[in-house]
Amino acid sequence: MSRALRLTVEAPEPLVVEIEPDDLGREDGHRPRGTVRALPLEPEDRARGALRREVVVDGWRFEVVVEDAARAALRERAGRLGGGPGRHQAQVVTAQIPGRVLRVEVAQGDPVEPGQRLLSIEAMKMENELRATVVGTVARVAVAPGETVERGQELVVIA
Amino acid sequence: MTARPERPFRRVLVANRGEIALRIIRACRELGVETVAVYSDADRAARHVRAADQAVRLGPAEAGASYLRAELLVDAALATGAQAIHPGYGFLSERPTFAEACTAAGLVFIGPEAVTLAGLGDKLAARRAASKVGVPVVPGTLEPAAVGDPMALAELVRTAERIGWPVLVKAAAGGGGRGMRRVERAADLATAIGSASHEAAAAFGDGTVYLERVVQDARHVEVQLLGDAQGTIVACGERDCSVQRRHQKLVEEAPAPGMSPDARRALHAHAVAVAQAVGLRNAATAEFLLQPDGAVWFLEVNARLQVEHGVTELVTGLDLVAEQLWIAAGRPLSPAVLAAAARAAEPDRHAVEVRLSAEDPGAAFAPRPGTITAWREPGGPGVRVDGWVEPGTVVTSDYDPLLAKILTVAADRPAALARMARALDEVEVGGLQTTLPFDRWLLAEPAFRSAQLSIDLVDRLWQPQLLREAAARAAARLAAAASAMPEAAAASAMPVTAASAHPSGAASPASRQDGGSLWDTGAWRLAGRRAATREWPA
Numbered sequence: 026m027s028r029a030l031r032l033t034v035e036a037p038e039p040l041v042v043e044i045e046p047d048d049l050g051r052e053d054g055h056r057p058r059g060t061v062r063a064l065p066l067e068p069e070d071r072a073r074g075a076l077r078r079e080v081v082v083d084g085w086r087f088e089v090v091v092e093d094a095a096r097a098a099l100r101e102r103a104g105r106l107g108g109g110p111g112r113h114q115a116q117v118v119t120a121q122i123p124g125r126v127l128r129v130e131v132a133q134g135d136p137v138e139p140g141q142r143l144l145s146i147e148a149m150k151m152e153n154e155l156r157a158t159v160v161g162t163v164a165r166v167a168v169a170p171g172e173t174v175e176r177g178q179e180l181v182v183i184a
Numbered sequence: 185m186t187a188r189p190e191r192p193f194r195r196v197l198v199a200n201r202g203e204i205a206l207r208i209i210r211a212c213r214e215l216g217v218e219t220v221a222v223y224s225d226a227d228r229a230a231r232h233v234r235a236a237d238q239a240v241r242l243g244p245a246e247a248g249a250s251y252l253r254a255e256l257l258v259d260a261a262l263a264t265g266a267q268a269i270h271p272g273y274g275f276l277s278e279r280p281t282f283a284e285a286c287t288a289a290g291l292v293f294i295g296p297e298a299v300t301l302a303g304l305g306d307k308l309a310a311r312r313a314a315s316k317v318g319v320p321v322v323p324g325t326l327e328p329a330a331v332g333d334p335m336a337l338a339e340l341v342r343t344a345e346r347i348g349w350p351v352l353v354k355a356a357a358g359g360g361g362r363g364m365r366r367v368e369r370a371a372d373l374a375t376a377i378g379s380a381s382h383e384a385a386a387a388f389g390d391g392t393v394y395l396e397r398v399v400q401d402a403r404h405v406e407v408q409l410l411g412d413a414q415g416t417i418v419a420c421g422e423r424d425c426s427v428q429r430r431h432q433k434l435v436e437e438a439p440a441p442g443m444s445p446d447a448r449r450a451l452h453a454h455a456v457a458v459a460q461a462v463g464l465r466n467a468a469t470a471e472f473l474l475q476p477d478g479a480v481w482f483l484e485v486n487a488r489l490q491v492e493h494g495v496t497e498l499v500t501g502l503d504l505v506a507e508q509l510w511i512a513a514g515r516p517l518s519p520a521v522l523a524a525a526a527r528a529a530e531p532d533r534h535a536v537e538v539r540l541s542a543e544d545p546g547a548a549f550a551p552r553p554g555t556i557t558a559w560r561e562p563g564g565p566g567v568r569v570d571g572w573v574e575p576g577t578v579v580t581s582d583y584d585p586l587l588a589k590i591l592t593v594a595a596d597r598p599a600a601l602a603r604m605a606r607a608l609d610e611v612e613v614g615g616l617q618t619t620l621p622f623d624r625w626l627l628a629e630p631a632f633r634s635a636q637l638s639i640d641l642v643d644r645l646w647q648p649q650l651l652r653e654a655a656a657r658a659a660a661r662l663a664a665a666a667s668a669m670p671e672a673a674a675a676s677a678m679p680v681t682a683a684s685a686h687p688s689g690a691a692s693p694a695s696r697q698d699g700g701s702l703w704d705t706g707a708w709r710l711a712g713r714r715a716a717t718r719e720w721p722a
Contacts, residue, residue: 030667032660037547040656044664059658061666062558062614078663079557081613084620085546085655089663122551123581127382145379148581149551151362152383176553 029094034080034087043094064088073100116159116183120174124148129170131181135163143181146174159183191216192513193268193292197261198222198236200272201251203572203588204489205232208270211505220264222257224250226580231572238264245582251275252389254282258289268292268512270505274584277488278305278357279389294512295466296411296487303462304487308356308394310458314482317461319454322473322481323347324396328356331381331391340377340395341370347397353377355384356392361431363387366398399481402473403637404428405440406486407455408496410507410525411464412517418525419452420504421496426637427626429549434619434642435626436492437536438499440474441597441635448529451480458485467493467508473639491539491589494570498535498593500524534600535593538608538623540571542585545622546648553581558614562607566593566600579616587618597635601627621651 034040059082070077075092124146131143137157145154164184168174195218198208205221209232212219221236226245233239240260242250250256254276261269269286271277271294283298296304303309308328311321325343330336344351344367353376355363363384365376377393385391403426411417424440425433439448455470462485469490471483493504502524510518543549556577561569571588573579579587590611592603605627611620622642626632631645 030664032663034656034660034663036652036656038653040653040660042657042660044660046664046667049661049665059662060558060612060614061662076667078666079614080659080663082655082658082662083651084608084611084613084618084622084624085652085659086613086617087656087659089659091663091667121547123553127386147383147386149553149583149585151551152379152386153550 031092031094031097033090033092035090036087059083073097116157116161117179118143118155118157118181118183120146120176120178120180122146122148122153123176124153124174126168126170126172126174126180127152129166129168129181131163131166133163133166137161137163137183144168146180155180157183192509192515193217193266195220195237195264195266196294196509197240197257197264197266197269197291198232198272199251199257199269200275200277201227201230201232201572201583203570203586204272204274204491206235206572207570208272208505209235211503211509214503215506215509217509220260220266222251222260224582226578226582230577231574240264245580247275247582254279254285257282258285258291261286261291262289266291268294268509270294270508271488273486273488273491278486280305292512294508296468297463297465300462300464301487304459304464304468304485306356306392307354307358307484308392310462310485311394311482313461314458317457319458319482320480322396322399322483324351325394327394328392329353329377329394331377331393337374337377341373344370344373344395347395350398352396352398353380353393354396355380355388355390356394357388357390358384361428363391363393364431399473399475401638401640402475402481403440404433404471404483404639405443405451405474405480406469406471406490407452408490408493408504409455409459409464409468409470409485410504410511410517410521411459411466411468412511413465413514414516415463416517417456417459417464418517418521419455419528420500420502420521420524421528421531422448422451423490423492423495424637425492426639427632427641428639429642429646432549433492433539434622435536435538436495437534437597437600438495439531439534441637445529447478452528454480454482458482466511467504476638491586492537494568494589494591495535495537495593498568498591499531499533500528533593533595534597535591536597536600536604537589537591538604539586539619540588540590540611540613540623541619542579542587542616543619544617545619545646546617546652549619549622551581551585552617553579553585554616555579556587556613556615558612560610560612561588562590562610564607564610566603567591567607568593575614587613598633601633621648621655622646625651 029043029045031043062079064077064079075090078089080087080089127145127147129144141157143155161183165182167179197220198205209219219236221233221239222242223233224245242256276282280298280302283293286293315321350368353365363380365380367373367376380393381391407422408420422440423436423438425436427435468487470485473481542552544552556573559575568591573587592600594600594603
């Protein structure tokens with residue numbers, strides 16, 4: 026008897042699936058071409074007892090977190106009982122690539138609309154404009170022109 | 185009869201980085217020319233540095249503090265006793281001031297003369313020159329657009345109304361889509377001019393921009409030119425570079441499919457006419473838009489070696505870098521070049537190039553810097569790879585995201601494309617997202633296969649979401665399969681396909697790294713082995 030795995034494919038829209046390893050052999054059809062490599066664990070992975078894999082399929086690269094499905098379900102129930110943070114509609118704009126801030130076009134307290142330019146970042150010689158995706162007010166501007174930013178760094182928070 | 189020199193130069197400094205630096209070093213090595221590489225701190229351990237006979241540090245990673253500093257490059261050439269500088273493409277390759285600085289220091293600049301660079305590299309001047317010799321240019325402005333002047337802006341809006349929306353704001357010193365903006369309506373023109381000008385100033389040190397009409401349904405076709413110091417200028421065939429996004433080329437091929445020999449000869453003649461008008465020497469490329477009705481419009485001349493020069497080399501059998509070196513050393517165009525030019529309208533081979541870049545084709549080709557953890561290049565008949573990365577290479581956001589150019593050549597286009605599809609199947613990259621999914625899709629795309637090319641092909645047809653979602657589901661299954669047998673998964677970088685994977689009995693470095701936390705129960709290990717046995721019978 027095998028235990029189900031929970032696989033979280035970290036993509037722009039994360040995919041979470043549970044698979045019984047025993048079932049894998051029964052599926053026919055498309056046989057994807059891919060490679061699987063072990064990745065170093067993130068602190069969060071350690072806490073969950075999870076593994077992290079790089080999977081490249083048809084050239085698409087994913088990071089996949091593999092954990093025991095039963096353990097993941099337990100953790101989630103515990104999280105709900107503990108009362109996690111409430112949902113909020115804030116947009117936290119983060120740098121998708123490392124680069125340099127060229128312009129900041131909003132200030133704290135400014136009202137913004139979806140599509141409105143917030144700031145532009147220069148990376149790999151291209152100027153990238155970042156725009157709001159929600160209606161709201163600028164709660165925080167975390168960077169200034171000329172500043173170098175790392176991937177994932179918080180730039181602007183809209184509340 | 186004078187004795188021919190054995191080699192064009194004794195020592196050449198390569199003022200570039202990445203794949204093109206390596207490409208130039210390879211040509212030099214074959215000619216017996218010693219090479220001097222230059223590098224920024226980010227490239228200290230790069231392949232081009234190791235491939236050269238010696239290397240000189242320029243400065244910090246930022247291009248403005250290293251590869252764009254003309255005086256450092258000239259000093260490095262003088263200090264190492266180099267006789268000539270090859271600028272590659274990008275960086276300082278088309279700066280007249282750099283060519284002048286080389287000449288003033290007694291160094292040979294391997295490229296067109298400074299005055300020609302000024303004439304050809306300034307796209308506005310090139311437009312005027314082409315127009316003067318009767319070569320049709322894309323409708324637009326012939327003078328610089330004033331940035332931040334309301335009066336001038338009103339005039340520009342009137343001009344745009346006259347030539348017709350949408351228009352392109354283009355950098356006079358630009359290339360590769362940098363400093364270029366498409367503008368649909370008058371209200372957006374001022375912002376676009378400002379932003380294009382800023383980007384152009386940052387990338388090229390010159391913020392001059394101009395307007396050009398967007399030509400609909402056009403193909404991008406360009407002609408390879410070579411000219412010697414004696415004034416002979418020839419065309420060595422054309423390339424189709426219509427597969428682009430944001431005006432950056434993704435895939436190129438030679439010859440341009442579907443052109444008759446007469447149409448080719450006419451196109452090549454236009455290119456040579458422009459080059460003659462500005463006194464071209466060495467290598468350059470004339471770019472044109474080709475409309476479905478056969479009309480051609482001159483766009484600009486890139487007064488340097490192009491990224492995609494390799495497809496022309498594969499079709500003609502020439503080594504364009506070697507020819508550049510001989511031309512710079514004062515030799516007339518070689519018999520091989522003249523023969524290739526004579527055959528240029530009736531090529532007997534087809535070559536295609538894919539630019540493999542560190543970009544996410546599922547996110548509008550956004551750059552994805554990172555560290556290469558695995559790298560396998562394709563091989564076999566008719567395959568050429570011009571790259572620079574290897575496992576451990578850190579691809580930074582300081583430079584172009586180009587990792588490698590993969591080229592294939594065959595007797596005709598279908599065979600060259602089939603060969604490319606096969607070559608791409610052999611590519612393996614770990615550590616960062618590349619353009620590979622796009623390239624694989626393109627080779628199966630009916631419009632591309634049937635050569636229904638236009639520069640909006642990618643925008644019209646590339647819809648990555650479903651492809652990526654399917655791949656994500658497959659990734660989950662592959663990860664599950666690999667994780668169900670820890671020993672096998674541990675063989676880092678082991679290819680896993682449902683058909684070919686075999687569990688390996690090897691000890692497991694990765695599970696040690698993983699801490700083995702998932703595999704703590706004996707039952708789990710047992711289940712994993714059973715699953716593995718069923719799926720991969722011995």
